[in-house]
Amino acid sequence: MVTDSLDGIALLEELDPSQRQELARLCRWRRYAAGEQIIDRQSETRDVFFVVRGQARVVIYSASGREVSLDDITEGGFFGELAALDGAPRSASVMAVSECLVATMSPELFLKIIREQGSVAMQLLWRLAAMVRASTERIVDLSTLGANNRVQAEILRRALEARTDPEGRPVIQPIPVHGEVASRVSTTRETVARVLSDLARRGIVRRERDALLVLDLGRLEVMVSDMAG
Template identity: 55%
Template structure:
């Protein structure tokens, strides 16, 4: 069961800056549900157009190819939203979403979501920024897939994960240590390639494990390695 504090949208990035009163009214337009680990939140074959807000827990988004092969995935934590593309454009979903920790999720139907965006233009602007970032990130991944080999894609992904934690001395911490299969999925390669690249980097003194963190010891050199290959 979730407590009352889980039934608040205050943690959702989209609603930062709204008054408490406006937030309460939006909360009243949501349905709330708890999910156990491994429980499906969205099945991509559903034709629902709801938007989901994670107010507690972790959910995993998994994209599938036409034939059902798992292609890429991403983990979303407290404060995230998902399902917004279908709510905006009415097109079918392309991913499954499964809870991977006990989670509390608020759901809003598509037409309520669109009315809410029209009533609160600053919220619409925050959502547009998020969509713009999604476009930029995708374009970056397309460039990586087009121009880099698998090894360098792993390097580029490590830098992406470390981006917000680079220290003055050029080192950076990724915490927790990324799981090999997750890294592999993000850059369209195999677990074995990820394991090999990480042991190469460890041997070269560019990466070391410390407790539950992975430390990039020289992000500048890693960046050089990626850029050199992007030019090939």
């Protein structure tokens, strides 16, 4: 059986190392290959999943087959908490983006920790508050911006989180996959391709071998804030 430590899980960081060891023993451990589904939206499970290694993506596939991507969970994160909390069906599916090592905890144990460990409850409240804020932002973008503008805003968001090169220019790495950006801002792959070409033609971004270099962050910021009103 695969087992590992939960020491890198932010939600549990204020527990004693011995408490985390005990919890690690009570979890089921499993590896998922890149592309493999971890939660099926149709499933009846209520478990919580800790991403010990790798990256996972929360997505909804509409009945018409459209993919709406909601969130990426990176190493040290978790998902599946909504169904564990309220007992209602899964709100979305989750799939492994890269190979993942995941610890699965029963909803009963998860709720027990929240009730007994104030620090965990507090971290979970912050996480849910951040999710509400991110969702609100996206609802406002979807309600007020056109698709082109949403793609520009998403590139800006990634640029602001990216590392910078020695000249201080953001380096978005790896190069954004068109289909991924499309699913993230609810548009088509073609629109993403068109907006990126347009940004390149204007000298705002440049496609490198394995990264998108943002040459003029200031102009990108002005474009995005202009269209927001």
